Amino acid sequence: MGNIVYANVGKVVGNVEVVDSFERVRDRTVLFDLEKIDFVGGQGDHRIYIPATMIGSVQGENVFVYHELGLYPFFQKAKKIILESGVPKGVFRLRRIIESKKNRSVIASDLVVLSTVFGEPERIVIKHSPMEMQPAHVIVMISFNGGTMAHVDYTFTGKEYIELEWSGIGQIIEFNSAEMNPMNLVVNLPLTLQYHVESILETSMNQNSVWKDFQRFQQLVGGADE
Amino acid sequence: MKIGMMSFAHMHAYSYAECLMGLENVELVGIFDDDVSRGEKVAEKFQTTHYAEQQAFLELEMDAVIICSENVRHKEMVFNAARAGKHILCEKPIATTARDAQEMIDVCEESDVILQIAFPVRFSPAIQHVKQLIDDGEIGEIIAFRSTNRGQNPGDWFVDEKQSGGGAVLDHTVHMVDIMRWYLGEEVVKVDAIVDSYFHGVTIDDAGLLTLEFENGVIASHDSSWSRFTEYPTWGDACLEVIGTKRTIKVDSFGEYLRMFTSGRKSLSHVLYGSDMDLGLINDFVDCIEKGREPSITGHDGLKALEVALAAYEAGEGACHFPK
Numbered sequence: 001m002g003n004i005v006y007a008n009v010g011k012v013v014g015n016v017e018v019v020d021s022f023e024r025v026r027d028r029t030v031l032f033d034l035e036k037i038d039f040v041g042g043q044g045d046h047r048i049y050i051p052a053t054m055i056g057s058v059q060g061e062n063v064f065v066y067h068e069l070g071l072y073p074f075f076q077k078a079k080k081i082i083l084e085s086g087v088p089k090g091v092f093r094l095r096r097i098i099e100s101k102k103n104r105s106v107i108a109s110d111l112v113v114l115s116t117v118f119g120e121p122e123r124i125v126i127k128h129s130p131m132e133m134q135p136a137h138v139i140v141m142i143s144f145n146g147g148t149m150a151h152v153d154y155t156f157t158g159k160e161y162i163e164l165e166w167s168g169i170g171q172i173i174e175f176n177s178a179e180m181n182p183m184n185l186v187v188n189l190p191l192t193l194q195y196h197v198e199s200i201l202e203t204s205m206n207q208n209s210v211w212k213d214f215q216r217f218q219q220l221v222g223g224a225d226e
Numbered sequence: 227m228k229i230g231m232m233s234f235a236h237m238h239a240y241s242y243a244e245c246l247m248g249l250e251n252v253e254l255v256g257i258f259d260d261d262v263s264r265g266e267k268v269a270e271k272f273q274t275t276h277y278a279e280q281q282a283f284l285e286l287e288m289d290a291v292i293i294c295s296e297n298v299r300h301k302e303m304v305f306n307a308a309r310a311g312k313h314i315l316c317e318k319p320i321a322t323t324a325r326d327a328q329e330m331i332d333v334c335e336e337s338d339v340i341l342q343i344a345f346p347v348r349f350s351p352a353i354q355h356v357k358q359l360i361d362d363g364e365i366g367e368i369i370a371f372r373s374t375n376r377g378q379n380p381g382d383w384f385v386d387e388k389q390s391g392g393g394a395v396l397d398h399t400v401h402m403v404d405i406m407r408w409y410l411g412e413e414v415v416k417v418d419a420i421v422d423s424y425f426h427g428v429t430i431d432d433a434g435l436l437t438l439e440f441e442n443g444v445i446a447s448h449d450s451s452w453s454r455f456t457e458y459p460t461w462g463d464a465c466l467e468v469i470g471t472k473r474t475i476k477v478d479s480f481g482e483y484l485r486m487f488t489s490g491r492k493s494l495s496h497v498l499y500g501s502d503m504d505l506g507l508i509n510d511f512v513d514c515i516e517k518g519r520e521p522s523i524t525g526h527d528g529l530k531a532l533e534v535a536l537a538a539y540e541a542g543e544g545a546c547h548f549p550k
Contacts, residue, residue: 089424090424090425090433090453091424091433091435091449091451091453093374093449095372095467097474123420125418125437127418127437127439127445128445129369129370129443129444129445129469130369130443133367133369133443133471134471135369135469135471137369137370137445137469139370139372139437139445139446139447141418141420141435141437141447143420147422147424149420149422149433149434149435150435151435151437151447151449153370153372153447155370155469155474158474167376167425167433167451167453167454169424169425170455172453172454172455172458
């Protein structure tokens with residue numbers, strides 16, 4: 001039994017082969033490049049790993065879902081620090097520029113991840129830029145029941161970029177994927193926005209167990225994109 | 227030109243006084259402050275005369291006053307100065323209620339004196355450069371803003387609602403809303419907000435997030451929190467990201483600084499070397515009086531920015547809509 005991981009392969013690091021057919025899976029972990037495939041599926045009893053943005057695109061007991069934001073090493077470290085002081089209280093701001101067209105599933109996936117840090121959202125306000133204007137911009141304002149207020153701002157265009165700011169009690173955390181990059185490559189993706197394939201395998205949850213929760217967050221951000 | 231200062235309750239008064247002292251064509255003729263101890267100290271520092279009585283101060287022969295009192299006293303001082311025929315630069319926020327602000331605007335019009343509101347961020351060269359880029363069409367149509375004006379808790383009367391009228395949201399919303407209005411030429415029509423108190427154990431708000439919608443559909447997010455502590459490298463920030471159809475630009479009003487590391491508890495400090503926004507504000511005020519022109523930042527600008535901050539408090543439990 002192998003692991004089929006559907007991912008943006010440019011973001012995934014680890015000793016894993018990128019394949020383009022099920023015949024090459026065998027009993028190991030392989031990557032299928034989401035940028036190059038027409039459909040998501042599986043074969044035999046292989047485990048299938050998909051990003052939350054593709055939830056529901058394949059059915060079965062062996063389907064596992066991962067949330068990209070939660071995979072980034074910077075986010076995992078920030079989460080650990082924030083939670084070290086108990087129930088977090090403060091102001092959280094996340095800025096994302098995403099290299100795709102407007103995608104509410106990305107927002108829903110992020111909210112699932114943020115709720116694992118700050119608790120249940122008590123109040124959400126969503127603002128969308130006018131539909132006729134490009135790039136699309138979305139502002140999400142959230143009040144979490146743990147005592148944190150948050151803004152998450154998305155622009156769906158251009159080079160991938162993430163900025164994180166946490167203002168807690170006597171603690172400030174800042175991250176900027178452009179500035180805190182250990183290596184400047186003339187490519188689209190900074191090293192700071194890569195994650196390990198092992199992280200996907202370790203953190204993914206069975207689709208059946210996350211489906212309902214994800215649907216709830218997707219409804220909060222206005223439903224699935226047409 | 228003769229200018230006097232009314233109250234040093236607000237710390238910006240010290241900077242404005244320094245600016246006045248550096249202008250060759252301006253004389254700081256006196257300081258009114260009914261905190262006698264403070265008034266005497268600052269009068270000595272700035273080599274001028276202290277007045278403990280407002281009336282005696284306003285009888286001085288002078289062209290203008292700069293008001294830096296507690297927020298709740300702006301109205302009283304603007305009324306007295308206007309009726310004494312003095313042009314006025316009033317510290318922000320213009321007032322603690324929209325009604326007071328309108329009455330202040332009205333009394334200045336009736337008295338034929340200039341009322342300018344102290345929004346020095348408008349005089350940041352970086353902020354002005356972005357304004358030029360917008361006007362030249364370099365950013366395209368504006369789609370959204372993302373802004374911050376975070377800082378330390380100023381303490382003292384700022385955390386006393388009776389004197390300040392509000393905490394971080396009132397203190398740190400008006401600057402960036404003013405810039406957004408200036409860039410767009412549009413008014414805010416809807417305010418959603420979360421207002422709370424987390425950081426300093428005070429009853430007044432010290433944390434606030436605002437989500438705004440302008441009449442042309444532009445949306446904005448803003449953080450107005452007093453979330454910086456003294457060990458943080460700088461007192462705070464005034465940053466704005468402008469998302470346009472052609473490009474996105476980030477502007478940091480305090481972006482010109484050296485990183486200075488020293489041994490001790492606060493190891494990193496940002497040492498500003500950029501141009502002085504306060505001096506830009508004071509120069510503009512003086513120029514405005516000399517030329518008898520409309521101020522760059524009017525009482526109406528102060529009122530519109532204030533309305534957004536006040537709406538944020540109302541919006542704690544739901545969106546606040548402005549009538550069109």
